[in-house]
Amino acid sequence: MSWMISLVIILSIHEISTQKFGSNGVKKKSTDCESHEKCSDCLHQLECVWCIEPFESFKTNNESTMSHCVLRNSIEQVFCPPDLLIDPSSSETIITQRPLQSAQSDNVQITPQQMKLTLRLGEEYKFNFQYAQAKNYPIDLYYVMDYSASMEVHRMKLAKLGNKLAETMKKITSNFRIGFGSFVDKLDMPFVSTIPEKLITPCTFNKGKYKIQCVSPYSFKNHMSLSTNHTKFSSQVSEAQVSGNLDTPEGGFDALMQAIVCKKEIGWRYQARHLLVFSTDAEFHIAGDGKLAGVLIPNDGKCHMSGDEYEGYLTYDYPSVSHLNYVARKNNINLIFAIVKSDKDVLRSYEFLSDSIENSNVGALDENSENVIDLVLDNYNKIVDSVLIETNSTENVEIKLTSNCTKPIKNGCSDIHVGEIVNFTASIKALSCAGYNGTPITISFKPAGIDESLTIELDLICGCDCEVPRNPYNFPNSANCSGFGDMVCGVCNCLPGRYGSQCECDGQHSHTLNETNCIQMPGDPVCSGLGTCKCGKCECFSRPNSEQKISGKYCQCDNYSCNREHGLLCAGRGKCSCGRCLCNAGWSGSACECPDGNSTCIREGHSDDGVCSGRGTCKCGKCECSESELYTGKYCEDCPTCMDRCNEVRDCVECKVFRTGTLKGGDCELKCTPYVFQEVEEIKEDELRKGERMCRFLDRKTCSILYKYYYDGDKNLIVKVQKYKRCPPNALVWTLGVIGTIVLAALVMLLVWKLFTTIHDRREYVKFENERKNLKWHRDENPLYRDAITTFKNPCYNT
Incomplete structure (x- = not known):
């Protein structure tokens, strides 16, 4: 026995x-379940459940456990009445779901429109929604133009093409409106001359046989609000006269801000696609430039129009780029920068600007603005043929998006068409309850540039109902807690200085009582060596750094010992909880070092190739190429040992394009018929498209021949060859040239020296001759000689 x-x-x-x-x-590692002593802390771990049943009757097999919090998969081994088990689950309720439709006045492009979600912390919940581009969707197009004198030619061309622009846009939608505004700059030095005469007539210019005077300068003027009267647009553009300013940059940012935020004055409709075309030939003033005129107050992003003109130009500074981006996104504005391409630096500046403003594009106008219609139409197609889903989630909530489209982009799709339904799958995961006060978090999924969205009301399960005062399982000053604490959710919350499962111990006495309850595993130190056992309960030490905390039933947890990346705890992208990183949205890994998604594993400009070019897997944001393949590189795009057709077609390249090589003559036409050759001015090695292969070889004269090949839709091999060879210099010619240059230089130097000495000698000789002519004695006399005999004459002596 x-x-x-x-x-x-x-x-x-x-x-x-x-x-x-x-x-x-x-x-x-201790699970976060059994170490938690509060119901809310227990539910913060997705795998844990809580039982309200008191400790004495909460048993696993024959072993009493001192925890109400256990793993969900062990709940079958634990006796806990169902009505006392707390294991909340996520739920979804669709509030509004109108079907997708295209109607003249009631378009629906995203469905459902409103949902309510209840999520438990750490749980990932997925749901689906759909997007479809509506047919005949309303368009509002407002044209803002630089009306400085240099834009006179473009103003006239726009006036002539106004009706054609309207007719072109009406082919896209019958519900089209167009408006027009212009700008110059702030009316103060150094932007505009403040001389009284210049404020009236800032400039003059010749127009044919006539001399035209500019009108008085202004900041921004709304000439025509959005209207269906397309003929009026052309007349307004034609009638408005140009003005002038002093400096090269213009005040376009003031005009953009007012054109965006003055919804009533401009006439923007709620349910329409908003296009704002901005045309200029000069760069722009930015925030801070207003200080030059004593304007110090930052732009407030509000409408300050008086009548049809902006009146706050000397009160508020120019807006910043980020501010413009914010208001454009908030008001669903799609910006199109139509820049005169006469100055490449100006065009480049607006390309950089467009990179910083969402839903914006840049196009170059030709010298007479002949292509303005094509530019607007092309950029409009870029906008509508893609969808980008914007979200406004906080760091506490992680959101991921996937779709079923053929050409996915980050959080959206490209190359979609009217009526095509795109199915999106959204994944929402609550990462933290920090800052959550019980009020639902509003999250929107909104197609960029459209006044429609899917709104999510998100409730987080961050606590237990039994912890709420006046709950049936919340007993203040409970007798089960020896009168020194409250029984909440089946456990005692003791008053300060009291310890024990029933608050039966005074913290000033019997520190070593029930030390076995302070030991996590046999052989472990009491309270993990990081605390003191008081009446069977661990009291964790404090750290010198107040931000570092030790926690847990056995003081086995902390918030500073998680993995680090580049010296940063959780790579600075998450929070440390009990030795594990809780990463922010968009990051994962033991140290939050891995970006979520596959965007970093798709080569830019080659999205059709797929993740890692279809030859590997994306792990932690980097491609790991398949071992069975021979490919390598950042995107598994290179194959050093693979056979290509460069050598196969090189002889044909020589004979077909350069009329040289071994196949020169009749064999060239006979053996090179399978290939299609195209001559180009230049081949850029860093601009290879999908399926193209770059080739290079040296001919007999060591000249470099560059070409690339690819297959067209009919599987024909297309070979593009650079017209000109790159030949190294001839060594003999260079040597003779250098020697000849040295000899020539020596001869030149010798002739210069001879010329210089000849001139110098001639000058000295002339000088000598001049001095000789000026002598006052005979050439046979020596003026320095004195005879030894002195002779005197007697004037009285007559001979």
């Missing part, structure tokens, strides 16, 4: 050790 009891004890010990250490005998 004794051996049977021993066997039962051994089996019980084995079961306990298996639960504590795992089947491989390795000590498992």
Whole structure:
């Protein structure tokens, strides 16, 4: 009989050790379940459930457990009445779901429109929604133009093409409206001359036989609000006269801000696609430039139109780029920058600007604005032929989007058509309850540039109902807690200084009582060596750094020992909880070092190739190429050992394009007929498209020949060859040239030296001759000689 009891004890010990250490005998990290002492903390772990049943009757097999929080998969082994088990689940309720439709006045492009979700922390919930581009969707197009004198030619061309522009847009939708505004700059130095005469007539210019005077300058003027009167648009553009300013940058940002936020004055409709075309030939003033005129107040992003003109130009500074991006996105504005391409630097500046403003595109106008209609139409098609789903989630909520479209982009699709239904799958995961006060979180899924959205009212399960005051399972000053605490959800919340499962212990006495309840596993130190056991309960030490916390039933958890990346805890992209990183939305991995999704594994401009070019898998944001393939590179795009057709077609390239090589003559036409050759001015090696292969070889004269090949839709091999060879310099010619240059230089230097000395000698000789002519004595006399005999004459002596 004794051996049977021993066997039962051994089996019980084995079961306990298996639960504590795992089947491989390795000590498992304490699950966050049994270490949690509060219901809300327990439910913060997705795999945990809570039982309100008091400790004494909460048993697993024959072993009493000191925790109300257990793993969900072990609930069958635990006796807990169903009405006392707290294991909330997520739920979904669709509030509004109108079907997709295209109607003249009531379009629906996204469905459903409103939902309510209840999520438990850490649980990932997926739901579907649909998007379809409506047919005949209303369009509002407002044209803002630079009316400085240099834009006179473009103004006239736009006036002539106004009706044609309207007719072109009406082919897209019958519900089309167009408006027009212009701008110059702030009316103060150094932007505009403040000389009284210049404020009246800032400039003059010749127009044919006539001299035209500019009108008084202004900041922004709304000439025509959005209207269906398309003829009026052309007349307004023609009648409005140009003005002038001093400096090169213009005040276009003031005009853009007012054109966006002044909805009533401009006439923007709620349910329409908003196009704002901005045309200029100059760069722009930005926030801070207003200080030059003493304008110090930042732009407030509000409408300040008086009549048809902007009156706040000397009160508010120019808006910043980020501010414009914000208001454009908020008001569903699609910006099109139509820039005169006479100055490439100006065009490049607006390309950089477009990169910083969402839902914007840039196009170049020719010198006479002949292509303005094509530019507007092309950029409009870029906007409507793609959909980008914008979300406004916080860091506490992680959102992922996938779709069934053929050409997916990040959070959207490209190359979609009218009536095509795109199915999106959204995944929502609550990461943290920080800052959540019980008020539903509003999250919207909104197609960019459209006044429609799917609104989610998100409730987070961050606590337990039994913790709420006046709940049947919340007993203040409970006798079960020795009168020194409240019984909440079946456990005692003791008053400060009281400890024990029933608050029966005074913290000032008997620190070592029930130390076995403070030991997590046999052989472990009391309270993991990071706390003090008081009446069977661990009180964790405090850290010198107040931001570092030790927690857990056995002081086994902390918020500072998680994995690090580049020296940062959880890579700075998450929070550390009990040795595990809780990553922010968009990141994963043990140290939050891995970006979610596959966008970093798709080569830019080659999205059709798929993830890792279809030859590998994306892990932690990087491609891992398949071992069975021979490809390598950042996107598994290179194959160093693969056979290509470069050598196969090289002889044909020489004979067909350059009339040289081994096939020169009759064999060229005979052997090169399977290939289609195209000559191009230049081939850029860094601009290869999908399926193209770059080739290079040296001919007999060591000249480099560059070409690339690809297959067309009919599987024909197309070979594009650069017209000109790149030949190295001839060594003999260069050597003779260098020698000849040296000899020539020496001769030139010798002639210069000879010329210089000849001139110098001639000058010295002339100088000598001049001095000789100026002598006052005979050339046979020496003016320095004095005779030794002195001779005197007697004037009285007559001979």
